[in-house]
Amino acid sequence: MEALTLVTQKPxxxxxxxDLNRDSVPLCKQQTFLALKKFGQTSKTESAILDMSGIxxxxxxxxxWLINLLKxxxxxxxxxxxxxxxxTLVNLAKISDVDGFLSVQ
Incomplete structure (x- = not known):
């Protein structure tokens, strides 16, 4: 298992x-929520990007977890x-009929 980390490249x-799975999500969940909450409180813009190329x-x-994060x-x-x-995440979203939440075509 590869630990899940959130890296802030720029504001x-x-x-x-x-790995974005049942073992790694609990370890990174709080860090991610706090980083996005801090961004929302300090940013002049309300738009953020989450790049998932490192998954x-x-x-x-x-x-x-990702759907909950979006919510x-x-x-x-x-x-x-x-x-x-x-x-793999796109396919899981399509199979689960939640691809609309991820803006997946």
């Missing part, structure tokens, strides 16, 4: 790296744009 641009593995727990951001009036969503 409003975050990169997820590692090595994803499962349904990772998908559920949390919406409640804070932060538009979170997902970039480079891994194909």
């Amino acid at each position: 409003g641009h975050f990169v997820l790296q590692g 090595a593995h994803a499962d349904t727990a990772g998908l559920a 949390n951001c919406k409640q804070q009036n932060i538009l979170l744009e997902l970039k480079n969503i891994p194909e």
Whole structure:
């Protein structure tokens, strides 16, 4: 298992790296929520980017966490744009009929 980490490349641009699964999500969940909340409180813009190109593995727990993250951001009036969503996560979203939440075509 590769630990899941959130890297802030610049204000409003975050990169997820590692495994997005049931083992790694609990360890990174709080860090991610706090980073996005801080961004929402200090930023002049309400738009943020979450680049997922560093995700090595994803499962349904990772998908559920991601949907919850999007919901949390919406409640804070932060538009979170997902970039480079891994194909496995896209397929899980389509199979689960939640691809609309991820803006997946």
